[in-house]
Amino acid sequence: MLRVYGDVFSGNCYKVKLLLHQLGLEHEWRNIDILKRESRTPEFLALNSNGRIPVLQIAPDMHLAESNAILQYLANDGQSDRLWPGGRADQARALQWMFFEQYSHEPYVATARYIVRYLGRPPEQEERLQDKFGPGYAALSVMEKHLEANAFFAAGRYTVADIALYAYTHVAHEGGFDLARFPAVNAWMERVRGQPRHIGMG
Amino acid sequence: MLRVYGDVFSGNCYKVKLLLHQLGLEHEWRNIDILKRESRTPEFLALNSNGRIPVLQIAPDMHLAESNAILQYLANDGQSDRLWPGGRADQARALQWMFFEQYSHEPYVATARYIVRYLGRPPEQEERLQDKFGPGYAALSVMEKHLEANAFFAAGRYTVADIALYAYTHVAHEGGFDLARFPAVNAWMERVRGQPRHIGMG
Known part of the structure; x- marks a missing residue:
């Protein structure tokens, strides 16, 4: 197993x-x-x-x-109707967003939440926390722009790229991000939550 | 084209x-x-x-x-003898190292070089530069440990994972990293340079 x-x-x-x-x-x-x-x-x-x-x-x-x-x-289980797309360009597009998530999103959106939720926002981390908001909001803005014109991130449907980006986006407020600024991101999160067999965190 | x-x-x-x-x-x-x-x-x-x-x-x-x-x-051009491996586990292993490169290696090894080479090591960036060495050396140590037991990063042969990690590793000294500490990394870089049609940077 x-x-x-x-x-x-x-x-x-x-x-x-x-x-x-x-x-x-x-x-x-x-x-x-x-x-x-x-x-x-x-x-x-x-x-x-x-x-x-x-x-x-x-x-x-x-x-x-x-x-x-x-x-x-x-x-990538060989079933083309699953969550890793089948075509070469769609696969690369999914990976593009997954690399975006790890490089431009997670180090800011996730780390802000880590400082607040896991470390309890200690004063000596406040400057580091504040430094997360500029790049974190920039990443959320890149997502917003894409989602204004697309329902999902790759292949025109729900894929692993959506899972990768949903994970820290849906709890970004726990790190202090105001998600109300991003209506297309909110609508996409609702679509993600509406997928079959969706489960929440924890 | x-x-x-x-x-x-x-x-x-x-x-x-x-x-x-x-x-x-x-x-x-x-x-x-x-x-x-x-x-x-x-x-x-x-x-x-x-x-x-x-x-x-x-x-x-x-x-x-x-x-x-x-x-x-x-x-990923459908030719199994090329540089994207064919098997499911080998593909995931190549991606593991490529995500490692973007999350744990590039933000430190590449950024130190950027501060020194592109920005000219301005005094106001010195603290930021110094903060790159701990995590950067940690990433190089993870590579060293893997390369002590393996010739390449995935699939037992030269793949895109090696290209991803070679790019900033071979110029890490330009950011101030001492690569002499990592004999297995140096031997691997020689193997990468020995691949057919290798070209240098620039």
Whole structure:
């Protein structure tokens, strides 16, 4: 059986949980508490030397890291009606948005939430927190512009790119972002929540 | 014909140039000077609303952004002996390292080089520069550990994952990183340079 090492309140881990549920794949979930540095133990580093969650065990001695690589792996099951698109350009477009998510969105939108929710917004992190809003709002604006003209991010339908971007966007307010500024993003989030077998975080 | 918008001294753009050359694909190169904010003009933002290079024109009205998505698109040409692996686990492993590159490596290794080489290491950026070395060395150490036991990053052979990681690693010293600490990384860089039709940056 598939085994996930993760934290259900981490957006990167929630991506994997949501997709596993939508694909109907049974799995075992092993909780990793990053605040207790459980992702930095020798045992965990043997699974992912980069010391990050989530990690997916795909065979007894084979572990896959990086949330968006895990999404691609799980959805790339040879069934063209599933969540990894079939065509070459559509696949690349999905990946474009998944790389956008990890480079231009997550380091700001997710990290602001981490500072507020996980660390309790300590005063010594306030400057770092404030630095997240400019780039984070820029990323949300890029999403808004795309979603003003498109229902989803790639292939004209719900794909793993939507899962990747939904994970931290839908909880961006927990880090202090005002999502009311982005009507197209809100309408897209409703479409994501309306997909079959959608589940929430946690 | 394929058209690339980029800067030949940007590692993210060099990835695309190297792969196009190795695949023998003719292309037109349009230089974009980011210091002159040419990636933020209305014309450029119409190609990539995120305002970043490289961008690949794949059809008259179709543009692809994100360097690693471009690599996957170009190599995913249906020829299993090319640089995008054929198997599901190998594809996911290549993507794992490409997401690692964009999240854990590029923001530190590439940005240090940007501050030194592009911005001329101004005093007001010194603290930001110093903050890059801890995470940057951590990423190089993750690579070193993998390369102590593996010749390449995915599929047991040279793939787009190696191109993605080579681009900024081989110029990491320009940002102040001491690559002599990483013998396995150096041996791997020699293997990358020994691939057919390898070309250098610039």
